[in-house]
Every structure is written in C-alpha cells, then in structure tokens.
Amino acid sequence: MLRKLTPYLFVAPLMIFIALFTYIPILASLNLSFREWNFLSPDMPFVGFRNYEQLLASRDLWNSLWVTTLFAVLSVPLRLGLALGIANYLVRESMHVRLLRGALFLPSVTSTVSIAVVFSWVFSTDYGMVNALLGTFGLGKVQWLQNPHLALWVLIFVNTWKQIGYDIVIYIAGLQAIPRELYDAAAVDGGKRLHVFRRITMPLVMPTTYFLLVISVIEAFQVFTIVNVMTKGGPAGATDMLVNLLYEIGFVLFDIGRGSALAVLLFILLVGLAILKSRIIGRKVHYEA
Amino acid sequence: MKPENPILAGLALVAGLLFLSPVLYSIWMSFQTVDAYYAGELGFTLDNYARAVGQYNFARYLLNSLIVSGLVTLIGITFATMAAYAFARYSFRGGNFLFAATVATLMIPSHISLIPNYLTLAKVGLLDSYAGLILPAISNGFAAFFLRQYIRGIPKALDEAAYMDGATSLQVLWRIIVPLSRPAIASMALYIFITEWNNYIWPLVAVGKQDLYTLQIGLARLYRINPGEGLIDWPLVMAASTITILPVLLGFLLVERHLVRGITMGAVK
Numbered sequence A: 001m002l003r004k005l006t007p008y009l010f011v012a013p014l015m016i017f018i019a020l021f022t023y024i025p026i027l028a029s030l031n032l033s034f035r036e037w038n039f040l041s042p043d044m045p046f047v048g049f050r051n052y053e054q055l056l057a058s059r060d061l062w063n064s065l066w067v068t069t070l071f072a073v074l075s076v077p078l079r080l081g082l083a084l085g086i087a088n089y090l091v092r093e094s095m096h097v098r099l100l101r102g103a104l105f106l107p108s109v110t111s112t113v114s115i116a117v118v119f120s121w122v123f124s125t126d127y128g129m130v131n132a133l134l135g136t137f138g139l140g141k142v143q144w145l146q147n148p149h150l151a152l153w154v155l156i157f158v159n160t161w162k163q164i165g166y167d168i169v170i171y172i173a174g175l176q177a178i179p180r181e182l183y184d185a186a187a188v189d190g191g192k193r194l195h196v197f198r199r200i201t202m203p204l205v206m207p208t209t210y211f212l213l214v215i216s217v218i219e220a221f222q223v224f225t226i227v228n229v230m231t232k233g234g235p236a237g238a239t240d241m242l243v244n245l246l247y248e249i250g251f252v253l254f255d256i257g258r259g260s261a262l263a264v265l266l267f268i269l270l271v272g273l274a275i276l277k278s279r280i281i282g283r284k285v286h287y288e289a
Numbered sequence B: 001m002k003p004e005n006p007i008l009a010g011l012a013l014v015a016g017l018l019f020l021s022p023v024l025y026s027i028w029m030s031f032q033t034v035d036a037y038y039a040g041e042l043g044f045t046l047d048n049y050a051r052a053v054g055q056y057n058f059a060r061y062l063l064n065s066l067i068v069s070g071l072v073t074l075i076g077i078t079f080a081t082m083a084a085y086a087f088a089r090y091s092f093r094g095g096n097f098l099f100a101a102t103v104a105t106l107m108i109p110s111h112i113s114l115i116p117n118y119l120t121l122a123k124v125g126l127l128d129s130y131a132g133l134i135l136p137a138i139s140n141g142f143a144a145f146f147l148r149q150y151i152r153g154i155p156k157a158l159d160e161a162a163y164m165d166g167a168t169s170l171q172v173l174w175r176i177i178v179p180l181s182r183p184a185i186a187s188m189a190l191y192i193f194i195t196e197w198n199n200y201i202w203p204l205v206a207v208g209k210q211d212l213y214t215l216q217i218g219l220a221r222l223y224r225i226n227p228g229e230g231l232i233d234w235p236l237v238m239a240a241s242t243i244t245i246l247p248v249l250l251g252f253l254l255v256e257r258h259l260v261r262g263i264t265m266g267a268v269k
Helices: A002-032 A050-057 A059-090 A095-109 A112-122 A129-136 A151-176 A180-188 A193-204 A206-220 A225-230 A242-252 A256-281 B006-029 B034-039 B047-053 B058-089 B095-104 B110-123 B130-137 B141-152 B156-164 B169-180 B182-197 B201-206 B215-225 B234-267
Strands: none
Touching: A002 A256, A002 B058, A002 B095, A002 B110, A002 B130, A002 B141, A002 B169, A050 A256, A059 A095, A059 A151, A059 A193, A059 A206, A059 A242, A095 A151, A095 B006, A095 B234, A112 A129, A112 A151, A112 A225, A112 B006, A112 B215, A112 B234, A129 B006, A151 A206, A151 A225, A180 A193, A193 A206, A206 A256, A225 A242, A225 B201, A225 B215, A242 A256, A242 B110, A242 B201, A256 B110, B006 B234, B034 B234, B047 B058, B047 B234, B058 B095, B058 B130, B058 B141, B058 B169, B058 B182, B058 B215, B058 B234, B095 B141, B110 B130, B110 B201, B130 B201, B141 B182, B156 B169, B169 B182, B182 B234, B201 B215, B215 B234
C-alpha cells in the first residue's frame, strides 16, 4: 500500500504549488474576466462579455497588440541573426574566444532593472553616453526615450543587448553538434565560406533556430521590466506593450475584471502561438534525452 | 587549442569591453561625486555607496533579496528534484498526466496568474510578507522537467542494487540519485536563484512596505523618485545599481562554465 503511494508523495509538493499558483489562477482569471470589480467594493457582479467588449473596443488594446507585435517581429530576427553570425565565429576554442563569450553572456544573467536603469542613462538626453558620442562628431542631442518614433527602437536595442548572449551560447552548442566531416568535405571541394555557411551550417543548425525562435517570440510578448523602468509605456503609448497594459489596468486602475480579460487574451494568444509552432515544427525539434 | 594570435586576442578584448562599456562605465560613475560628475571632472568617493546603504536602505534590500531568492531556490530545487525522481523512476497511475501538466507550465505565460495570485495572497493576509514573495515562485516546471531527463540517464541497476540491500526509496533518492545528479541540480539551483533574484513584476505588485523591497524594486523606485531628467543623482543611482548587479556578477565569475553547461543541456537535446 505504502509502496503504491510513494511516487505520489514525491510529486505532491510540486503539484500542489503548480495547482495553487499556476492552474487554479487560470480558472480564476477566466472567472474574474466576466465580472466587474475594483478590489474594494463588497460584491463582484457578473457582467458577461462586457470586459472583453470594452477591451476590444479600446484603442489601448489594439495599440498594445501592434506595438508588441512590432517589437517581436523586429527584435527576434535581429537577435537570432546576429547571434548565429557571432556564434559561428565564437565556436572555436581559444582563450580570447572564451573571454568574449563570457562578456557577451554576462548581461543575460544580470538584473534587468539594473540594465534598464543603466541604459536609461546611456540614452538620456542631456548627460547620456550616446548623445555625448554624437556630440563629439558635432551632431545635436537626440531625445531617444521621449521621441515616439525612437523609444521602441531603444527598447529593442536594450533587449537585444541583454538577451543575445543566451542565444549565442545556445547556438554554439548547436554548432558544436554538427559533424566536423561535413566541413572537411566542403573544404576539399573548395567551398567558399559564405557558401559553406548557407549550405551546411544554416540548415543543420535549424533545430536550434526553431527552439530559439519559439522561446524568444514568447518572451518578446511578455516584455515588461524594461518598459516599466525606462518608458512606462510612453511616450504617447509608443512602447505600451501588452504586459505593461495589463499592469496598468490591473494594478494602477485596479480594474480587476478588465485586467483579467486582458490576461485571458494574452494567455490564448501565447498558448495558441506555442501550439501552432509545435504543430508546424514538432517533428524537427527533439528535446528527448 | 591553437596558439593565440595576439592581434585577434586584442581585438576580442576590445570588443568585449566595448560591449560591456555601459555597465563598466556605470560602475565607474558610482565612485564619482555628483558635483564632479556634472562638472565633467574626475573624483573618487565611496559616499554614494554610504548613502545608498544608509539613507536609502539598500543593505536591507540586499538582505531581502538574499532571503527571498535563497529560500525560493532551496525549496524550489527540493520539490523539483523529488518530483523529477518520481517521474523518472516510477510508473504510476496519473503519472504521465501530471508530468504533462508540469511540462505544460513552460508554455503558460506567468502573467495570467498575476491578478489571481495577488487576490489569493491578499485574502490570506500574506501580501507584504516574505511568504507572499516566496510562495508563488516555488514551483518550477522547467527544473523538474530538466532533472527528470537527467535522472533517466542514471543506470537503474544502481537503484536496484540499493533496494536489494534494503534501502528505502528516500534513501535511494538521497544516497544515489542526488549525488549522481549534482551537476544538473547545481545548474538548476543556479538558474532558479538568478531568475528569482531578477524577478520584478511580482514583488512590484505584492509588496508595498519599504522594508520588504527587494533590490530590484528598491533600485527601480530610487531611479523613479528622482525628479525629472537632468536632475537625477546618477552616481547614487549607479551605486545602487552596482549593488544590485554585484552578487550575481560574482557568482557568475565563479561558476560561469557550470551555468553555461546547464543552460545548453536544457536547450539542445
């Protein structure tokens, strides 16, 4: 009897916490999204789909969706393209390559708030590093974070700077898995470097690319910290990404119903994206050990 | 290893320094006086650190971050290892379903639970407490999944020999599985610690009392409460930022290889 219970006892603590703080909250969000509540009033009346209707009719939501999609579409290819190029160089073993790898990897484990604060200074108008550099070339000051056309690009830059080390490390592992003989054969055939890269490296590193694509798109749709610290979603909503909007509605306006409706939409969007991807690429990525 | 080409090595060094220059410069700036900084002069002072720690409570924030991340790591890795062991070694009714539910958490955006978790913890009076910061972060599906894969690679004959000698399943876990999984457990513990150390949105909503701020919240607030552009006390902010980066930076320098290996093991194969 006890013997039968053993595995359940081992998984119970983890499963209880997963249930309490991951799965039950999904149902709770769904429930709350059909109610009106401001966290203070004694009752929370059922209002049907009103929160969803209000959200879908609001400019804020469509702006957020647009800005977040733009962020993902612009930053993910940039990250992966740069990372593969750099990894292709850093895949060799030597002391200076190891140092460079370390330097590139460092930001990805560093505090995002610190990085956001440091780059707020880097891009600040009057005393920032970038404008100081531009100044030495005789160029005028640019309002990086106050200009609606530039702020999103700054966030894309900062996000890329922070995350690229992770992509590079993963790519290096993927590249190391490619059999050396293929390169040797290509060398015998006199293959040009670019040609070898396109015909051997790129296709064989595809599973890694898919893996990184999936996680970086999902990550891009959940960017919050750099937004909250650097721009608060501004100027004029130009960087108001989905999670930032969720935070504003839920924890600044305390509109629990509408905030929950947005959380549910975000959930559907991201899980849908994940399922869609695993459908398309399921056969090409292997996680099994 | 091929012998170093000094020119390439030099270029790599320069590239690395250039890449990290914003952070390096921020550390340098944290040792400048405000007046010297805005006047564009050179100075050296520890005053910014003294103010960050004394006047702005950063010693307390550092302690809070250590307590919260430390406990989340300890409890989280324990639960993950136990579950991973059961998933790897037992076939039991519902086991596949529970494992799938664990892996599925990797796809679920954590922000869906933000409002409900806030309401739950408010209801039981745990907002503004260490428990409120720690509890929602404990379950880690990725660590459980990763460790399960790792444990499956350990020969089962070792378990069986131990059972023959009369060991209990807890002893098998503790005496055989855990020692043999040490590198995997270490990299997952590190991963949990870093993730929790850098956690921002949850402490942002769950904590209002200043004495419970983690470093991330303390730093963001310090930067935000400074008045408008140009008047910011950057050297003070950078001292606080350096305090926030430093522990993870030191840890990183000690265990970089370990960490990289852990991350790569998780992603590729």
